[in-house]
Structure formats: C-alpha cells, structure tokens
Amino acid sequence: MTNTTPLTWRDRWSLYLDLIRWDRPQGWLLLLWPTLLALWIAAQGFPGWHLLIVFTLGTILMRSAGCAVNDFADKDFDLHVERTAARPLTSGRISSKEALLVGGALALVSFALVLTTNGYTIALSFGALAVAIFYPFTKRFFAMPQAVLGVAYSFGIPMAFSAVQDHIPAVVGWLLLGKLCWVLAYDTEYAMVDREDDLKIGIRTSAITLGRFDVAGIMGFYAVCLLAWYQAGRLSGLGLWFNLGLLVAAGQAAYHYTLIRHRDRLSCFKAFRLNHWLGLAVWAGAALDLALR
Numbered sequence: 001m002t003n004t005t006p007l008t009w010r011d012r013w014s015l016y017l018d019l020i021r022w023d024r025p026q027g028w029l030l031l032l033w034p035t036l037l038a039l040w041i042a043a044q045g046f047p048g049w050h051l052l053i054v055f056t057l058g059t060i061l062m063r064s065a066g067c068a069v070n071d072f073a074d075k076d077f078d079l080h081v082e083r084t085a086a087r088p089l090t091s092g093r094i095s096s097k098e099a100l101l102v103g104g105a106l107a108l109v110s111f112a113l114v115l116t117t118n119g120y121t122i123a124l125s126f127g128a129l130a131v132a133i134f135y136p137f138t139k140r141f142f143a144m145p146q147a148v149l150g151v152a153y154s155f156g157i158p159m160a161f162s163a164v165q166d167h168i169p170a171v172v173g174w175l176l177l178g179k180l181c182w183v184l185a186y187d188t189e190y191a192m193v194d195r196e197d198d199l200k201i202g203i204r205t206s207a208i209t210l211g212r213f214d215v216a217g218i219m220g221f222y223a224v225c226l227l228a229w230y231q232a233g234r235l236s237g238l239g240l241w242f243n244l245g246l247l248v249a250a251g252q253a254a255y256h257y258t259l260i261r262h263r264d265r266l267s268c269f270k271a272f273r274l275n276h277w278l279g280l281a282v283w284a285g286a287a288l289d290l291a292l293r
Contacts, residue, residue: 007093015088016102019071020064026276028063030186033279034179035059035156037229037286041171041236042164045290051163054113059156061110066132066152068103072096073136081197120162128155139203146191146206150183171235178228185221185253186275188214189260192268215261222253229282238289245285249278 007015021027035055039047046052071078071089075096078084088094107129114125131152138145157175158168184206191198191207192214198205210217226246233242252274259271 015094019088020067026273028060029276032059033283037283038157038160042161058110058113061106065103065106068099070136072099080201117163121159124159143209144206146184146187150180153183154179171232174228174232178225181221181225185218188218189268189272193265241289242285245281248281252278
C-alpha cells in the first residue's frame with residue numbers, strides 16, 4: 001500500500017540512501033577489489049591518484065545506480081520476498097520515477113568521471129551501462145541471471161586496462177573469468193537466502209537452477225576463480241605475496257563452505273556478506289607484490 005503521508009526532505013534523503021544501500025558497503029566493495037586489482041596490474045603498481053579516484057568513485061556510484069534500477073525492475077517481485085518487502089520503492093515510500101531519477105543522476109556523475117579518461121574507456125562505459133540495465137530483467141527468463149550480473153560487475157577490469165594502457169591485453173581474459181566465477185559463487189550464496197520465496201513467485205536464480213548441487217557449484221566457482229586469478233598473476237609476473245593473498249582467499253572460501261553446507265538462510269547470507277574480504281586479500285597480495293619489487 002502506498003504511503004500518502006508527506007515526507008520531509010530529511011525523510012526523503014534517508015529513503016534515497018536506503019534505496020542505494022548506502023549502509024551496506026559490502027556491495028560496492030565486491031566490485032571495487034577486482035577493479036583495483038586490474039588497475040594495479042595494468043600500471044604495474046600504484047596507478048596514480050586520478051585513476052584511483054575515478055575508478056573508486058565510479059564503482060560506488062554505478063553500484064548505487066544499479067541498486068535503484070534493480071529495485072525498479074523487481075518492485076512487484078520484492079513485495080513477496082521477506083527480505084526485500086520493506087525496501088523504499090517496494091513499500092511505496094518513494095515512487096518509480098524517483099528511483100529512476102536517482103539511478104540516472106548517479107550514472108551521469110559516474111559518466112562524468114569516465115570522461116576524464118580516454119576514448120577507449122568511454123566507449124566501454126556504454127557497454128557497462130547497457131548490461132547493468134539489462135541484468136535485473138534477466139531473472140524472468142534466464143536460468144543463471146548471476147552470470148549476467150557477473151558480466152555487468154566485470155566491466156571495471158577491461159576499463160582499468162584501457163584507462164592505463166589504452167588497450168586490453170590477453171591477461172584481462174583470466175581476470176574476467178575469475179571475476180565472473182567469483183560473482184557466481186557469492187551471488188548464488190545470496191540467492192540461497194531467498195530460494196523459497198523465489199520459487200513461489202517464479203524468479204529464476206542460480207540457486208534454483210543448481211538445485212541440490214548448489215553448494216558443490218559454489219565451491220567449484222570459487223576454485224575456478226582463484227585458479228584464473230593465479231594464472232593472471234603468473235602472466236603479470238606476480239609472485240610470492242600475490243600467491244599468499246590467493247592462499248588467504250582460498251582459506252576464506254573454505255570457511256564459506258562451513259557456513260553454506262547446511263543451507264541455513266542466515267549462514268548463507270553471512271557467507272555472502274563476508275566475500276569482500278576475499279577480494280581484499282587478492283588485491284592486497286598483488287599490491288604488496290608490486291610494491292616490494
């Protein structure tokens with residue numbers, strides 16, 4: 001039911017922050033660490049303050065814009081899911097028009113940041129925007145929408161290389177494979193939380209598609225992710241410290257198995273929320289490796 005009580009600007013601002021998940025930084029950290037990994041590898045060390053600021057702020061802004069678009073696309077479904085029924089758009093506290101305006105404004109600011117890079121990176125940003133808009137609607141017809149999310153979340157990697165080197169080398173393929181598999185792993189954990197609700201309303205997710213092989217699938221995705229990033233590091237000349245970072249990440253993935261193996265909703269959600277530490281370990285290993293050369 002739509003709330004007709006007039007809102008103060010403070011109330012409306014609070015709802016907009018809730019719409020973009022401002023109080024849940026785990027979401028943009030999941031995007032940020034692989035992007036910074038790509039930046040550091042592309043630059044063979046610290047990429048400079050300009051690109052660091054552009055890609056960090058751009059990541060935060062586009063993740064926030066994506067949340068607004070996602071809630072617009074899912075507003076009729078979210079009403080029937082326990083975890084999402086109270087979201088500002090779903091509960092009627094803000095309108096669809098407001099959500100789209102917020103998302104559009106954030107995307108425009110992000111694009112303004114990209115304009116300070118080069119033509120190649122600017123061109124890639126249009127593809128990133130298109131996939132980000134398309135993703136929420138794939139839950140209606142695609143058995144593994146998390147794969148589309150993985151593509152959307154991975155655009156920062158080639159954009160980082162294009163911004164630094166003005167071309168995309170072969171190593172990007174390994175970084176992209178790792179990022180795609182990581183998204184499949186952690187977003188399947190996320191989907192396991194809502195599986196019962198999603199089955200009732202007809203939403204398609206990787207957790208539903210994998211069925212009883214969900215846990216095995218997640219651990220397989222983690223394994224391919226870390227192997228792909230190992231290969232990327234090897235091709236980029238990274239050594240001991242990067243490999244230690246991957247080992248720490250592998251230990252975290254093993255811990256996630258203990259959380260998800262019984263498919264408890266709260267434990268699966270905890271595993272999802274902890275994933276940004278895995279990404280941090282991999283980036284920190286690469287950054288340290290390059291700094292100590």
